[in-house]
Amino acid sequence: MVLIIKQRAILEEFHQKLQTLELYIKIAVDIERGILAGGGEKHAESEAALLEDGSRQRDIWGADWTPFDQSIAYESIINIRPSQNNRSMVIQGPAIRERVKKITQELIGGSEPEFR
Numbered sequence: 001m002v003l004i005i006k007q008r009a010i011l012e013e014f015h016q017k018l019q020t021l022e023l024y025i026k027i028a029v030d031i032e033r034g035i036l037a038g039g040g041e042k043h044a045e046s047e048a049a050l051l052e053d054g055s056r057q058r059d060i061w062g063a064d065w066t067p068f069d070q071s072i073a074y075e076s077i078i079n080i081r082p083s084q085n086n087r088s089m090v091i092q093g094p095a096i097r098e099r100v101k102k103i104t105q106e107l108i109g110g111s112e113p114e115f116r
């Protein structure tokens with residue numbers, strides 16, 4: 001089940017609804033609108049939910065969020081974007097990583113990012 005989060009989530013509810021992968025949650029973050037979607041088996045499912053909600057693909061970046069330690073990993077196949085100078089699955093731009101981190105922390109929690 002993919003959920004779009006537009007305001008601070010109550011973590012207990014969020015954890016109950018996002019049991020797909022159990023140890024971590026695949027999220028897609030719209031860095032312009034300041035929202036995220038998460039809970040599917042693939043980042044592309046969350047990306048599709050955001051696109052349907054009005055986001056632009058160029059503003060959506062994928063990451064993994066681990067509820068246990070609230071860490072963020074900035075790696076997803078949806079991040080491969082040569083046209084935006086991101087030729088890797090890992091978000092390479094520090095400013096984009098910072099936006100993903102800030103939005104994730106504001107909406108679902110998070111600690112200092114880990115590069116995985």
